[in-house]
Amino acid sequence: ETGVTQTPRHLVMGMTNKKSLKCEQHLGHNAMYWYKQSAKKPLELMFVYNFKEQTENNSVPSRFSPECPNSSHLFLHLHTLQPEDSALYLCASSQDQTSGSFSEQFFGPGTRLTVL
């Protein structure tokens, strides 16, 4: 469908668990993004990485920890989450963060996270 894949597609975790979400893009892009999509709320940008450097942290709680080891991979490490963190987490990429504002972002299918 797109050149951005996310795993797992579904995740159920307890509040004391530690888990990680993975995103991989096969488009040769240099910017990657994490978004949170909750029911009846606008899509929220969480983090932006440009050439492996974090350029944006949109006041995200520290229980969410991103990691970008290279331009193709992006992780979101989760620990001690709250039930209100349940949402669809979407990864996206663009050529770089500047062009991402003047051209499209390519989204992965998302990870549906449920925190019990």
Add this chain to the structure above:
Amino acid sequence: SQQGEEDPQALSIQEGENATMNCSYKTSINNLQWYRQNSGRGLVHLILIRSNEREKHSGRLRVTLDTSKKSSSLLITASRAADTASYFCATFASGGSYIPTFGRGTSLIVHP
């Protein structure tokens, strides 16, 4: 306050009819983009319109932008059941911002 807000929140039409969705925003923008999201999936880019453009077409899609009213509309002509999805506008504030602001979206249902 939200930058992009779509209207209506939900729209239900018959196949073959046209669907119009609107997006309003509050601050000056560089460009505005429309995305589609099928249930439980990622967003797919539809069309981008720059602040100095007034209208763009792509297939059955027509987007207009009125910067004086800070609003945009997305028209889908001759709708099909496969157009059933949520539609979002994303705005990029002027000044070189690369941070998009999305609205809550319009949920479109096209009945066969």
